[in-house]
Amino acid sequence: MAGFWIRIDPQGCVTGSVREDYIGALAEDAHREFTPRVADRRREAAEGWRHELVSPAEFDARAKPCLLRQCDHRSRGGRVVEDVQLGEVAS
Ligand SMILES: [Zn+2]
Known part of the structure; x- marks a missing residue:
């Protein structure tokens, strides 16, 4: 199966x-592709970053909304203020 490795932040956003x-098949290699320095990889693992292998169908369902910034992960936390400002500009 030619799937995809996806990189997931601590909030669950791809x-x-x-x-x-x-x-290849190892999560360590996927993490190394995104984060070359071992010290950074250790810090990210401790913070809750994950790397998962998914099928093309699962990629479409889980990763695409995030990568297109259409998911709801980003409306939580610090991003809320940004959304309010955009709404004021539009009105
Ligand atoms: Zn997301």
Whole structure:
């Protein structure tokens, strides 16, 4: 199966992807592709960053809304203020 590795932030939002046939089957290799320095990888793992291998169908369902910024992860936390400002500009 030619799937995709997806990179997931601590809030559960997918922030990146790379093809499985480019990376291989190991999550460590996927993480290294996004984060070259081992110290940074250790910090990210402790913070809750994850890398998961998904099928093309699962990629469409889970990753695309995030990568297109259409998911609802980003409306939580610090992004709310930004959304309010955009609404005021539009009105
Ligand atoms: Zn998201």
